[in-house]
Amino acid sequence: xxxKVLIGFTYGDPSGIGSExxxxxxxxxxxxxxxxxxxxxxxxxxxxxxxxxxxxxxxCQCFKSFNNKYxxxxxxxLGAPDKSSGLHSYHCLKxxxxxxxxxxxxxxxxxxxxxxxxxxxxxxxxxxxxxxxxFCKINKNDLIMLFVSKDFRLALFTRHIxxxxxxxxxxxxxxxxxxxxxxxxxxxxxxxxxxxICVLGLNPHAGEKGLFGGEEKNIIxxxxxxLRKSGYLVYGPSSPDATLAQAGRDYLISKxxxxxxxxxxxxxxxxxxxxxxxxxDGINITLGLPYLRVSVDHGTAFDIAGKNKAEPESLIYxxxxxxxxxxxx
Numbered sequence: 295x296x297x298k299v300l301i302g303f304t305y306g307d308p309s310g311i312g313s314e315x316x317x318x319x320x321x322x323x324x325x326x327x328x329x330x331x332x333x334x335x336x337x338x339x340x341x342x343x344x345x346x347x348x349x350x351x352x353x354c355q356c357f358k359s360f361n362n363k364y365x366x367x368x369x370x371x372l373g374a375p376d377k378s379s380g381l382h383s384y385h386c387l388k389x390x391x392x393x394x395x396x397x398x399x400x401x402x403x404x405x406x407x408x409x410x411x412x413x414x415x416x417x418x419x420x421x422x423x424x425x426x427x428x429f430c431k432i433n434k435n436d437l438i439m440l441f442v443s444k445d446f447r448l449a450l451f452t453r454h455i456x457x458x459x460x461x462x463x464x465x466x467x468x469x470x471x472x473x474x475x476x477x478x479x480x481x482x483x484x485x486x487x488x489x490x491i492c493v494l495g496l497n498p499h500a501g502e503k504g505l506f507g508g509e510e511k512n513i514i515x516x517x518x519x520x521l522r523k524s525g526y527l528v529y530g531p532s533s534p535d536a537t538l539a540q541a542g543r544d545y546l547i548s549k550x551x552x553x554x555x556x557x558x559x560x561x562x563x564x565x566x567x568x569x570x571x572x573x574x575d576g577i578n579i580t581l582g583l584p585y586l587r588v589s590v591d592h593g594t595a596f597d598i599a600g601k602n603k604a605e606p607e608s609l610i611y612x613x614x615x616x617x618x619x620x621x622x623x
Contacts, residue, residue: 302393420453
């Protein structure tokens, strides 16, 4: 049997539900090909376990940890985040990236954090994906946020920006580069020989030949045509309402998706459907790194932190996804 792959797990904001869902995942999911390690304070994790009584002593002892002087001690109050908890979640993520960059761990699974709380600590923060890009000294536009549930994959062209800025971010050079990265990463991690990509339109009905906006006619269609000439299976721009409606119907009856990935131009174009369909079985993957970063598809849930009410299904799904992925290699 081959050696297990080390996967670093962060719990996100210590005042949230991250540590609770991690405890429950360790209890409910049997890892086969990967070995989870904690990137955070082992003392804090033991305190949470003592309070919630989810794991037995032997299970806690088997869960190894990495920490440093910035994350060994934690000042926190469950359900009451503050600058200290925000700063702690920042340092845990930073250390996880350092370990992955050195090759000490093979992938990162991140727990939920609060953008508001991290910003309150004086750190400019728009999301973990962008922060990882900064830590790795990678252009954040070279990273892709991919949401996955079963074979439904949704990639975001833009992430956390105001809606009024989306159109200005779409140009031929960046769109072509984005699609080529997406295709390369789907081949690398999902072992899809020639990924079939559906690019959604930006405007209603994909612009209606310029009637509702010129982005499709002037930018998106020329890029797709160029890639098709090079042999890539890129289609669109497709009318978002009809295309996603069909994707949703197929998902609900467990019918194979028509495309290997859908490209959504802005955050709330495709994500409402994805989250409605996936429920607890959705994850967020960062593509474009030398390794994978996987995240739960939910927030910190400060209102139920420490009450033993958090559901770990998204983290279990993330664990199973990585387990199966590395098991195929």
